[in-house]
Amino acid sequence: MRSYKAKAVEPIRLPDRDARTEALDAAGHNVFNLDSEDVYVDLLTDSGTGTMSDEQWAALMRGDEAYAGSSSFSRLRSAVEDVMGFEHVVPTHQGRGAENVLYGTLVEEGDVVLNNTHFDTTRAHVANQGAEAVDCPVDGAWDRSVEGDFLGNFDVEKGRAVAEEVGAENVPVVVTTITNNSAAGQPVSLENIRATANLADELDAWFVIDACRFAENAHFVQARESGQRDRSLAAIAREQLSYADAVTMSGKKDGLVNIGGFAAMRDDDLFEHAKQRAILYEGFPTYGGLAGRDIEAMAVGLREAVEPPYVDERVEQVATLGELLSEAEIPIVTPTGGHAVYVDAGELLPHIPTEEFPGQRLVCELYREGAVRSVELGSFAFPGADRPDYVRLAVPRRTYWREHLEHVAETAAAVREKREEYVGLEIVEEPPMKELRHFSARLESVEE
Structure with a gap:
């Protein structure tokens, strides 16, 4: 029911x-x-095609359409901090806007970006910067004969080997996508997220999580990972992201809205650089190419996404x-x-x-x-x-x-x-x- x-x-x-x-x-x-x-039945994507709740529709009416200093942005920032643990938020029109803001800031020509598996727009943004996108899926990730609880994991040893080959100084970013869309939507374990964060530390690289399905990933962690069953979904969702330096987010997935996204980060200097790039490509940093009403709906959706x-x-x-x-x-x-x-x-x-x-x-x-x-x-x-x-x-x-x-x-x-x-x-x-x-x-x- x-x-x-x-x-x-x-x-x-x-x-x-x-x-x-x-x-x-x-x-x-x-x-x-x-x-x-x-x-008739449209399963092309789950991105922005879902149905909003009555609370989200009500939130639309609160939209503050101010160009700068919108109160709607303040509510989004509070939701991101409460649910995901990031203080600095740069709104964008959708997830690929967040990728442009973040990877356009962190990645340069000749760099190599590691990921459990790059999705199409992520790979394209890396390529657009003149860098190489390298996938590091675990063995069996694309083998239907293999079943496992966390086949979306990042193969840390594979990533380390790539970094040794190209030089750690040429790997500015390590990414984990949760859940791993390009690897059949398989989840990533908390243990693996920690290990991947440690790899990024070894390489002196930024650790970024593509968090567009962070709530769904938390569900699988709760159901499948040892010691997690008695924890709340919200607590697991937040811990997943606590190991990242930054996230890219399409609000059109686990933000439960039809448009919107953001990049969020912890570092003050990165935040300032990302805001400047956002002004160029998205809009002023308190609206980011979105109407205030859409920002309001996303703020509500983020909180709903982690509620059983x-x-x-x-x-x-x-x-x-x-x-x-x-x-x-x-x-x-x-x-x-x-x-x-x-x-x-x-x-x-x-x-x-x-x-x-x-x-x-x-x-x-x-x-x-x-x-x-x-x-x-x-x-x-x-x-x-x-x-x-x-x-x-x-x-x-x-x-x-x-x-x-x-x-x-x-x-x-x-x-x-x-x-x-x-x-x-x-x-x-x-x-x-x-x-x-x-x-x-x-x-x-x-x-x-």
Whole structure:
């Protein structure tokens, strides 16, 4: 039984098959190019697509739209300090704005940035600074035959080896992403966060946590890590972040809002430099490209995110989708993470080679079969990376019900039945920056 009830609803419709096929062709076999009205169940992302609470909607009315010195910012700063433990806060329009502010301040050409696994925009921001992004996932992070409690962990020895190879002086930043989105949304243990912080100290590097799903990660720590079960979710969430020098945050995830983010840090000098960069790219440091009303909603959302039973229900809904897909004989990564279910498209469509993007073909057929929108996080989204062809089904927060998840599983089952009919895809148009090609590239079916 959910701990909330609906106060507003939005009608959705299932377009007929011909309309879906026409829309997919017009989109160049890239579901980012689809109109939302042509989508029935939208699992493209959990970023900014969730449903706000009545308290958040009420907070919108308190929005102080002052250009400077907004009282809404003061409430956000208090929420960040109370929930996450950081005094210095630089608001931004969303998570990638926070990445620009922080990495544009800390990273220079020729540097190397270590991460348990860089996500797409993080990798792109590092590359944009002329630096190299190096992933340090633990063994088994991308192996479906391996199951573990914390497969999102940072491989500290791997990171140390990279630093020895390139020189510690060339590693200004060590990052941990919680949960590890690019590694199937798997969580990171408190023990590993401490060990990674120690590595950053050894290298005299800044330790940064990408905290956009910090509450979901705390849920897994509470459930799985020794000695944590009797602690409150809020206490675990705050301790996770206590080891970091700085965080980047997309409020569109565990801030429970539709827009917004921030960078937060402890160092006074870093704060001053980050504020100046924010003025250039985001806005004055007390609004950061956001309306005061959105800042108010994020301040409320941060506090709601660490309150049970919200997180328990959130993670349970994702697990339910995983169970429904497994029952339909769809190969997924288990155990499921906190925000999404990851399907192994390479296993489902073994006759399509990696260079012909089996994951993107699966994304297209999920849409064609049932107007379900998902996203490929394999060879198409991460060109040149050594990782499996996963498709992510990201569940928006407090938005869909079990019947919608059943539709997704039924759609996937229908795709599975037809899997031998599908052919690969090839890119016919792509942007200059390959790290971001999956957002706008266009593809066509490979000739048989």
